[in-house]
Amino acid sequence: MDIVGFLKSQFICHLLICYIFIVSGLIINFIQLFTLILWPINKQLFRRINCRLSYCISSQMVMLLEWWSGTNCTLYTDPQSYPKYGKENAIVILNHNFEIDFLCGWNFCERFGVLGSAKVLAKKELSYMPIIGWMWYFLEIVFCKRKWEEDRKTVIQKLLNLRDYPENFWFLIHCEGTRFTEQKHQISMQVAEAKGLPKLKYHLLPRTKGFAVTVQCLRNGSRRSTESQLLIVFVEKTYLRETADDPRLVLQNLLVSAVYDSTLNFRNNENPTLLGVLNGKKYHADLYVRRIPLEEVPEDEQECSNWLHKLYQEKDAFQEEYYRTGAYPAVPIVPPRRPWTLLNWLFWALLLLYPLFKLLINMISSGSSLTLASFAFVIVMASVGVRWMIGVTEINRGSTYGNNDNKQKRK
Secondary structure (H helix, E strand, O other), rough: HHHHHHHHHOOHHHHHHHHHHHHHHHHHHHHHHHHHHOOOOOOOHHHHHHHHHHHHHHHHHHHHHHOOOOOEEEEEOOOOOEEEEEEEEEEEEEEEOOOOOHHHHHHHHHHEEEEEOOEEEEHHHHOOOOHHHHHHHOOOOOEEEOOOHHHHHHHHHHHHHOOOOOOOOEEOOOOOOOOOHHHHHHHHHHHHHHOOOOOOOOOOOHHHHHHHHHHHHHOOOOOOOHHHHHHHHHHHHOOOOOOOOOOOHHHOOOOOOEEEEEEEEHHHHOOOOHHHHOOOOOOOOEEEEEEEHHHHHHOOHHHHHHHHHHHHHHHHHHHHHHHHHOOOOOOOEOOOOOEEEEEEEEEEEEEEEHHHHHHHHHHHOOOHHHHHHHHHHHHHHHHHHHHHHHOOHHHOOOOOOOOHHHHHHOO
């Protein structure tokens, strides 16, 4: 192992990286809190500022993947679609098979300049998580409790709130709802058999209601269905009660141009983890992206559901081909790596490491047993915190959503 590789594997380096991330993240969260005063005065300025502040947090995670780990990310796509990436609003469908698939999704956003404004449909529990969860709150992320009857109105309102967003954004959604495990896959395929749906080999059954409502809310309003009329009534009665906007114009102004169907895999049967990235391990990611104009996605909820099930059958076929040939059926392109993630991290490192080292020198030179014991306690707590943050991404500690065993325990 070379010297650089050795240093990347050392726990002290991990502590310093996490110190920079945690302290800078809390500082940014604190600044974001004060931006709330801008919302009633200038909502668009509030949004633009929070896009930049959020980028300062999320780009540190991407920096670990791109610069620290050196992971290679190859994009397989249609060359005619490639110039449109980053220049339009889009709904991005991601598979959910790996511990760092969220990080690869962010990397995809970063390469095309939409990381700061990227949206996601996330479980409500994440909104309470310091730094990233709080950052998402200020980004107007759509949170849900995974109980559709309770979530429906909230999700619709949050999506409609994006109608006049001033930045190009991608709305990232994991339609499977939870990470793939063999146990969850077995349960999911039992559901598929019971409902008469084709079985999938490499994916869980997609949960269609959230996707259908997302398409309903974010399309440009050129088509109308019964569901659209219900949305208009809902907006008219609840969301725009205090405004003079015509709710029909609101729906017409929701401009998302396409769905990006994205399928992620790693070469040589690699099993990437956030701990591996933190240790500087280099992975090789392949991402297959198909751009599907939103006009091709049915607006009717049942038709949209059938369309999504068919899409996942196609995704399964793409995975089968990848495992057989080691490539996806498209042109491989490596989007250029941008320097901003590294520059942002270096800025925070220079800002925060100097006072830390100065404090440590003063503590050690004091010779106080209480001071040294306090320092040791902080190190232990920091290590526990680092391990907890990494554990959040681990598949074996992931959500039990969709697990029949979990449902039986509740009964």
